[in-house]
Amino acid sequence: MSWFSRTPGKVFAVSSLRKSIRLILELAKRDLTERYSGATLGAVWNFIYPLVSIVIYVVIFSSIMGARLPGSSSVYNYGIYLVAGIIPWTAFANTVSRMSSVYLEKKHIITKIHVDLRTFPAFIVVSETITFAVTMGIFFVFLLATSSEITYLIAFLPLIYFIQQLFAYSIGFFVGIFVVFLRDVKEMLAVVIQFWFWFTPIVYVYEILPDFAQRILIYNPALAFISGYQDIFVFQRIPGLSYLGLVFVMSICLLLVGNFIFTRLEKDIRDFI
Amino acid sequence: MIRVSGITKRFKLYHSPKDRLKEILFRKQYHRDFTALDTVSFEVGEGETLGIIGQNGAGKSTLLKILSGVIIPDEGTIEVDGKVTGLLELGTGFNPELTGVENIYMNGTFLGMGRDELDRKKQSIIDFTELGDFVYDPIKTYSSGMLMRLAFSIAIHAEPKCFLVDEALSVGDAYFQQKCMRRIQEFRAAGGSIIFVSHDTNAVKTLCDSAIMLESGKIAMAGKPKEVVDFYQGLLLKKAHIGPSEVQIDRRVHADAALHSDVSTGEVDVTSLRILNRAGEDVDSVETDDTIIIRVCVQSRRYLDDPHYGFIIRNSLGVSVSETNTYCMGVATQPLNPGEVAVVEFKMAVPLAPGHYAVSVGVANRGWGHGGFEEYLHLMHDGMILTVLAKTDGIHFAGVFDMHPDVRIRQGRDAVL
Numbered sequence: 001m002s003w004f005s006r007t008p009g010k011v012f013a014v015s016s017l018r019k020s021i022r023l024i025l026e027l028a029k030r031d032l033t034e035r036y037s038g039a040t041l042g043a044v045w046n047f048i049y050p051l052v053s054i055v056i057y058v059v060i061f062s063s064i065m066g067a068r069l070p071g072s073s074s075v076y077n078y079g080i081y082l083v084a085g086i087i088p089w090t091a092f093a094n095t096v097s098r099m100s101s102v103y104l105e106k107k108h109i110i111t112k113i114h115v116d117l118r119t120f121p122a123f124i125v126v127s128e129t130i131t132f133a134v135t136m137g138i139f140f141v142f143l144l145a146t147s148s149e150i151t152y153l154i155a156f157l158p159l160i161y162f163i164q165q166l167f168a169y170s171i172g173f174f175v176g177i178f179v180v181f182l183r184d185v186k187e188m189l190a191v192v193i194q195f196w197f198w199f200t201p202i203v204y205v206y207e208i209l210p211d212f213a214q215r216i217l218i219y220n221p222a223l224a225f226i227s228g229y230q231d232i233f234v235f236q237r238i239p240g241l242s243y244l245g246l247v248f249v250m251s252i253c254l255l256l257v258g259n260f261i262f263t264r265l266e267k268d269i270r271d272f273i
Numbered sequence: 274m275i276r277v278s279g280i281t282k283r284f285k286l287y288h289s290p291k292d293r294l295k296e297i298l299f300r301k302q303y304h305r306d307f308t309a310l311d312t313v314s315f316e317v318g319e320g321e322t323l324g325i326i327g328q329n330g331a332g333k334s335t336l337l338k339i340l341s342g343v344i345i346p347d348e349g350t351i352e353v354d355g356k357v358t359g360l361l362e363l364g365t366g367f368n369p370e371l372t373g374v375e376n377i378y379m380n381g382t383f384l385g386m387g388r389d390e391l392d393r394k395k396q397s398i399i400d401f402t403e404l405g406d407f408v409y410d411p412i413k414t415y416s417s418g419m420l421m422r423l424a425f426s427i428a429i430h431a432e433p434k435c436f437l438v439d440e441a442l443s444v445g446d447a448y449f450q451q452k453c454m455r456r457i458q459e460f461r462a463a464g465g466s467i468i469f470v471s472h473d474t475n476a477v478k479t480l481c482d483s484a485i486m487l488e489s490g491k492i493a494m495a496g497k498p499k500e501v502v503d504f505y506q507g508l509l510l511k512k513a514h515i516g517p518s519e520v521q522i523d524r525r526v527h528a529d530a531a532l533h534s535d536v537s538t539g540e541v542d543v544t545s546l547r548i549l550n551r552a553g554e555d556v557d558s559v560e561t562d563d564t565i566i567i568r569v570c571v572q573s574r575r576y577l578d579d580p581h582y583g584f585i586i587r588n589s590l591g592v593s594v595s596e597t598n599t600y601c602m603g604v605a606t607q608p609l610n611p612g613e614v615a616v617v618e619f620k621m622a623v624p625l626a627p628g629h630y631a632v633s634v635g636v637a638n639r640g641w642g643h644g645g646f647e648e649y650l651h652l653m654h655d656g657m658i659l660t661v662l663a664k665t666d667g668i669h670f671a672g673v674f675d676m677h678p679d680v681r682i683r684q685g686r687d688a689v690l
Contacts, residue, residue, distance in 0.1 A: 022387050110343070
């Protein structure tokens with residue numbers, strides 16, 4: 001028999017890690033299947049949209065606009081560069097934006113049974129990771145088909161992705177707290193993410209930017225992981241680990257701050273929602 | 274086992290979301306404080322069922338939400354031995370597009386069951402629902418009764434230490450309700466506690482070991498179910514009384530005949546209609562087989578040479594359960610002068626099935642034949658509502674009324690039929 005006391009402000013202790021993980025996995029599974037549960041193709045639709053947008057980007061920029069990577073005349077190199085940035089960016093952007101409104105989206109559950117509000121948004125990360133993995137898998141196939149180089153550097157992929165998603169979680173969690181009280185924040189975040197996409201060298205190359213822009217861009221944390229992917233797939237370089245380490249530390253700090261605020265506001269969130 | 278001490282919950286009420294922001298920015302109060310619960314404490318032991326009653330807005334739902342961890346209290350502690358599952362709303366997280374089985378997993382996970390636990394119990398859950406092959410169909414095709422079966426079946430298999438139940442159980446046919454009741458009894462026998470929130474005072478009296486009554490966030494009374502229910506009903510009546518006289522909790526007066534649809538020539542007034550118990554106290558609820566006195570005061574504006582007084586008792590479907598009048602009873606009445614008041618008392622036992630009954634009274638003049646009258650002077654429809662409650666130590670019966678059967682069983686090899 002285990003006794004626990006529930007006192008105001010403290011975490012509801014019976015929500016053990018195992019129970020949280022079960023819930024997260026089940027929600028993730030549902031997240032992927034439910035959106036298209038009425039449709040015959042079902043979960044496959046999750047992957048069609050990202051793939052289509054990738055194809056469109058590559059076709060427009062490579063073939064139609066004739067973009068090439070500086071120092072390379074291959075048609076494919078630019079495509080690989082682009083895709084190597086877009087697939088992870090999609091996971092990042094979706095994670096942040098969906099997490100920010102998760103309490104509103106799942107309010108029909110939160111208001112009926114106890115859910116650990118700190119951890120359950122992780123199901124979004126799981127869901128986006130699966131989408132990421134599948135699209136990456138297709139990307140790999142594409143790389144092999146065009147006999148591009150895939151080196152041992154691939155091993156860095158999980159590390160970069162992990163830091164990226166940790167960062168996404170910290171932002172999403174932080175913003176999510178405020179969205180509960182002021183829905184506008186969600187819209188503001190959407191705008192920020194739009195700007196952020198263009199502020200990160202995904203579609204263009206860092207080198208083509210003017211000096212002043214280059215100096216500013218260094219402060220963009222997304223550059224750390226996006227350039228990491230580009231290093232692995234296109235430039236065959238070891239990714240900037242110290243830069244990634246910095247983003248990791250930032251994420252931890254943001255999580256701690258977010259947690260601090262959350263502890264104070266959890267009661268109000270539960271009342272308000 | 275649940276022990277709750279000093280639970281207090283205040284809600285901040287804002288006029289608009291912007292006010293919340295203004296409060297944070299300008300550090301001035303823009304909200305109204307509403308105390309939903311004020312120092313609520315109680316204990317439910319193993320195998321015990323606690324009933325919680327109270328009017329709407331008394332704080333029952335807030336209390337349940339706090340117990341299940343949906344809302345955090347401002348003060349107080351809760352100690353629980355084991356898992357708490359709420360049947361606050363059955364079918365949380367049901368997705369209409371998915372099949373019954375798929376929803377078992379989703380809802381089951383919300384209720385705290387693991388995948389292997391669900392795999393193990395899946396068949397038992399499906400069998401309990403008795404939905405047959407429908408369990409493999411999307412639940413959007415289900416009726417509300419079927420949904421309730423599925424939801425309840427999942428919940429009852431969650432094996433919590435404590436069940437929080439509210440009105441959710443009232444959906445479903447009698448057969449399935451019986452099944453649920455049996456399962457709940459097994460649950461109790463195994464040491465599980467139940468907290469039962471309901472407006473059905475009958476259910477609280479029969480199912481609970483103890484009860485508390487919430488009023489404006491405080492516990493107004495705690496104790497044996499019958500005492501608490503009686504107190505609650507007294508309180509309700511006190512609130513319903515609109516007359517000028519002060520009402521004490523144990524004397525209930527129903528005034529204001531004008532509220533009811535009357536059929537009248539205008540010559541006769543029913544100045545008072547009361548239902549009394551055997552001791553002469555006003556009641557609005559009795560147990561089956563109790564004695565009541567219907568007491569009517571009638572005043573006439575003109576001379577009535579052969580006045581007769583009658584009553585009709587109708588059930589909640591409007592069907593007359595019993596009606597008669599002084600003429601049909603062969604009672605000789607005295608003529609009534611203008612300005613005089615006649616006080617008529619009908620005393621009878623009420624062997625009726627539990628439920629709500631409406632008492633109507635009428636006044637007529639000059640009876641003839643089997644029950645006709647030359648003049649129908651006044652008929653006050655549904656002057657009073659009488660609630661009949663199950664007798665605490667009586668037999669269980671259904672139908673219209675208790676016929677008080679005696680039973681004799683003979684058996685043996687040479688039984689004579």
